[in-house]
Amino acid sequence: MTIRGHATKPFAWAGIELTIPAEWDTGQLGDGYALLEHRYRPVLEMKTATIRGRFNFQRHFKALARSGRNRSAPPLRLASRPPEWPAFSKRMDVQPFTWQGDQLGGRGLLLYCRDCRKATLIQFYDHGDHRLAAIPDVLASFKDHTSGSGPTVAVYDIQATLPDRFTLTRFQFDAGRFELAFTRSRESVTLWRWSPADVILDRCGNTLSHVARKNSLLPPAVIDQDGRPVAGGMEWQWPARGYRHRLKRFFAHRAPPPGHALRIWHRSDTNRILAVRAEAIDTFDTFDGICTSYGSI
Amino acid sequence: MGLFRKTTAPPPLSREEALACIPVRNQAIQASQTPEGMVRLRYPLILKPWIAELAQRFRSVPYTPPSRQLELDELGSLTWGLIDGRRTVGMIVRQFYRRTQVHPKEAEAAVTRFLRELGRRGIIGMATGGQGKAY
Numbered sequence: 001m002t003i004r005g006h007a008t009k010p011f012a013w014a015g016i017e018l019t020i021p022a023e024w025d026t027g028q029l030g031d032g033y034a035l036l037e038h039r040y041r042p043v044l045e046m047k048t049a050t051i052r053g054r055f056n057f058q059r060h061f062k063a064l065a066r067s068g069r070n071r072s073a074p075p076l077r078l079a080s081r082p083p084e085w086p087a088f089s090k091r092m093d094v095q096p097f098t099w100q101g102d103q104l105g106g107r108g109l110l111l112y113c114r115d116c117r118k119a120t121l122i123q124f125y126d127h128g129d130h131r132l133a134a135i136p137d138v139l140a141s142f143k144d145h146t147s148g149s150g151p152t153v154a155v156y157d158i159q160a161t162l163p164d165r166f167t168l169t170r171f172q173f174d175a176g177r178f179e180l181a182f183t184r185s186r187e188s189v190t191l192w193r194w195s196p197a198d199v200i201l202d203r204c205g206n207t208l209s210h211v212a213r214k215n216s217l218l219p220p221a222v223i224d225q226d227g228r229p230v231a232g233g234m235e236w237q238w239p240a241r242g243y244r245h246r247l248k249r250f251f252a253h254r255a256p257p258p259g260h261a262l263r264i265w266h267r268s269d270t271n272r273i274l275a276v277r278a279e280a281i282d283t284f285d286t287f288d289g290i291c292t293s294y295g296s297i
Numbered sequence: 298m299g300l301f302r303k304t305t306a307p308p309p310l311s312r313e314e315a316l317a318c319i320p321v322r323n324q325a326i327q328a329s330q331t332p333e334g335m336v337r338l339r340y341p342l343i344l345k346p347w348i349a350e351l352a353q354r355f356r357s358v359p360y361t362p363p364s365r366q367l368e369l370d371e372l373g374s375l376t377w378g379l380i381d382g383r384r385t386v387g388m389i390v391r392q393f394y395r396r397t398q399v400h401p402k403e404a405e406a407a408v409t410r411f412l413r414e415l416g417r418r419g420i421i422g423m424a425t426g427g428q429g430k431a432y
């Protein structure tokens with residue numbers, strides 16, 4: 001897929017999906033916040049929040065625009081939608097805006113979806129060059145509730161698709177180590193990514209089991225067990241031992257008992273180590289699906 | 298009165314300016330290679346001036362500042378090798394992520410943290426105001 005002849009890649013964070021030029025990189029991520037960069041300069045900023053209660057356009061626009069801006073930031077001016085920008089669904093309220101500082105300007109829009117009750121503010125930084133040419137196509141790719149087709153998370157160089165209603169509860173992006181935790185009711189899924197894999201494997205005796213043990217991915221009950229080899233890696237499965245899971249197993253004879261699983265594998269083509277741990281997951285098919293979808297962009 | 302005039306701190310460098318800085322090795326650093334191929338640095342310890350003065354007064358032989366050793370890992374040794382007094386921080390970051398295949402953002406975070414740590418110990422200095430490109 002291309003945007004005006006340029007390669008693209010997916011970006012998905014906080015329930016928002018976009019298709020962005022391949023040369024744009026993730027700059028900063030926060031709770032409902034993302035900043036994308038191109039050659040060390042900010043190019044796209046996004047804030048999103050689910051609105052509780054009644055949506056008031058002026059009030060929520062002010063609140064979203066104000067958060068994170070310093071007091072001397074230039075004022076936002078409401079504007080009409082440029083003709084080259086896409087028209088959004090009738091279920092969405094849209095308000096474009098612009099701002100102009102001494103050295104930098106920007107334009108963007110606030111979107112409110114009446115179906116998912118999510119308000120999203122997207123702004124593009126104007127550096128006076130070609131970067132703004134991608135705006136119409138980036139906006140045309142905007143999705144703010146699950147379509148079932150795109151990834152749940154696609155940031156930096158990783159992407160993964162999780163089943164519906166899994167929500168991101170914790171994330172940490174350190175140089176060399178990423179960790180993202182998702183939960184759905186009592187189920188939890190954690191994704192890890194380490195890089196560069198050759199250096200990490202060298203420090204851990206060139207075995208993925210050592211990487212898993214060194215990073216405390218395995219509980220004491222199975223830490224000494226050898227994992228089952230899978231394509232490019234290792235996998236461990238063990239039953240859930242809590243009283244709640246035992247009761248569930250007792251009363252639901254035919255349903256498979258919930259279990260825990262860990263899979264860790266090495267992607268030599270991208271020099272990455274990836275791992276997925278699922279806890280209290282109902283079916284291992286779900287776990288397998290998550291592992292299959294998890295990879296590099 | 299000029300005596301009590303408040304000195305104003307220079308404005309912080311922008312990110313692009315910081316990435317255009319050129320790291321320069323301290324000439325007093327002795328770098329050697331370990332049998333495993335890693336870099337070992339021996340650097341003089343930076344003491345507070347009054348401690349150095351005190352040490353000087355209570356010694357009969359000329360005072361030489363104590364030194365410390367720092368052994369770099371694979372990635373540290375790689376970055377140290379890229380510091381040649383010509384490459385900017387941005388160029389080092391780019392070389393680093395090309396060689397290690399890490400994400401550019403990770404490379405930037407890792408390299409800048411490493412350079413900051415070396416600078417804090419006085420192992421490198423930063424040349425600013427050059428015409429170096431950030432990327």
